[in-house]
Amino acid sequence: DTAVSQTPKYLVTQMGNDKSIKCEQNLGHDTMYWYKQDSKKFLKIMFSYNNKELIINETVPNRFSPKSPDKAHLNLHINSLELGDSAVYFCASSQRGVEDTQYFGPGTRLTVL
Amino acid sequence: AQSVTQLGSHVSVSEGALVLLRCNYSSSVPPYLFWYVQYPNQGLQLLLKYTSAATLVKGINGFEAEFKKSETSFHLTKPSAHMSDAAEYFCAVRNNAGNMLTFGGGTRLMVKP
Numbered sequence: 001d002t003a004v005s006q007t008p009k010y011l012v013t014q015m016g017n018d019k020s021i022k023c024e025q026n027l028g029h030d031t032m033y034w035y036k037q038d039s040k041k042f043l044k045i046m047f048s049y050n051n052k053e054l055i056i057n058e059t060v061p062n063r064f065s066p067k068s069p070d071k072a073h074l075n076l077h078i079n080s081l082e083l084g085d086s087a088v089y090f091c092a093s094s095q096r097g098v099e100d101t102q103y104f105g106p107g108t109r110l111t112v113l
Numbered sequence: 114a115q116s117v118t119q120l121g122s123h124v125s126v127s128e129g130a131l132v133l134l135r136c137n138y139s140s141s142v143p144p145y146l147f148w149y150v151q152y153p154n155q156g157l158q159l160l161l162k163y164t165s166a167a168t169l170v171k172g173i174n175g176f177e178a179e180f181k182k183s184e185t186s187f188h189l190t191k192p193s194a195h196m197s198d199a200a201e202y203f204c205a206v207r208n209n210a211g212n213m214l215t216f217g218g219g220t221r222l223m224v225k226p
Contacts, residue, residue, distance in 0.1 A: 004156075031212060041201055043157075043216040055213070090156060100212045101147070104157040 003027050004105035006091050012111045013081055020067075021076045021108045023091030029103075031096050032074035034066060037088040037107070046089075049074055050096065078110075086112045115140045115206045119217035127225045132191040134220045136178075136204030139185065145207040146187045147214065148178055152200045160202075163187060174198070199224045 004025045013019055025032065031050040037043045047066045048055040054066065063079045078085060091105040120135040138144055145164050149157040161172025168180045178189045187204060201221050205214040 033213070041151075041219045041221075043203065043219075045213045045215070048213050057213075092157075094212060096212060100145070100207065101159060101162060102212075102214060103159070104149075106156040 004091055004093055004103050006089075006105040006108050008108060009106065010109050010111075012113065014113055015081055015083060017081050018077070018079045019081060019110070020078070021089055021091075021110070023074050023076070023105060025072055025091075025093040025103070025105075027093055027095075027103060029093040029095045030071060031094050032068070033092040033094075033102065034074065034076050035090040035092065035104075037090060039087070043090070046076075047074075081112045083112050086110055115144065115208060115215050117204050117206050117215055117217035119202075119204050119220050121220055122218060123221045123223065125223040125225060126194045128196055129193050132176075132189070132194045132198065132222065134189040134202050134204075134222065136187045136189065136217060137185050138187060138204075138206045140206055146178075146180065147205045147207070148172065148176070148187075148189050149203045149205065150174075150200050151203065151219075157203065160189070194222075194224045196224050196226065198222060 007022045034046040046060050065077050067075045088107045088109050090107045092102040094100050094102040116139040118137045147162045148160040151157050161170045163180045171177045176191045201219050203219050204217040
């Protein structure tokens with residue numbers, strides 16, 4: 001069984017559209033994350049979220065918003081897509097504590113035309 | 114704020130040769146350090162982690178890393194490279210104020226027959 005899953009795996013869309021990427025984890029973790037990997041493979045945290053707090057990387061445009069219907073899901077909604085949003089987006093999860101290891105999903109490759 | 118520097122964006126070794134991937138970190142408090150591997154078109158997989166226990170950490174697939182506080186380093190090694198080790202490797206430091214990861218720029222390991 002997949003621990004952290006994301007859908008879709010590939011997403012191609014036009015500039016100006018709104019899209020969502022879904023993430024689910026079956027590890028029972030209390031914290032989930034979204035990361036962006038650019039074309040040069042550089043990985044950057046976008047959000048950290050558990051049922052108590054949302055931590056937003058200050059560099060993330062407010063067009064991006066995480067939505068969590070429950071503890072096992074953290075979806076990423078993006079409004080008014082721009083060319084620069086093209087990247088691979090990774091979801092991750094962890095259980096807060098000393099052994100706070102993050103487990104990553106397979107990624108969603110977003111291409112904005 | 115923490116930061117991670119990976120020296121060498123590309124490393125090429127022959128099959129059977131020693132693998133050495135360099136990682137230096139900057140942290141004002143004792144860090145938690147991680148190495149992840151990313152195979153082509155896949156998500157990140159945890160190789161190993163340092164959480165202030167033993168300074169020599171053994172991971173999966175024969176990899177290990179040594180935490181050296183005096184050098185602020187956490188280099189990844191493997192005695193004998195295998196063709197299947199070809200991938201992108203990321204070093205990361207965890208934010209002790211929360212649980213966000215800061216990644217280095219990644220090192221692409223190429224293994225020649």
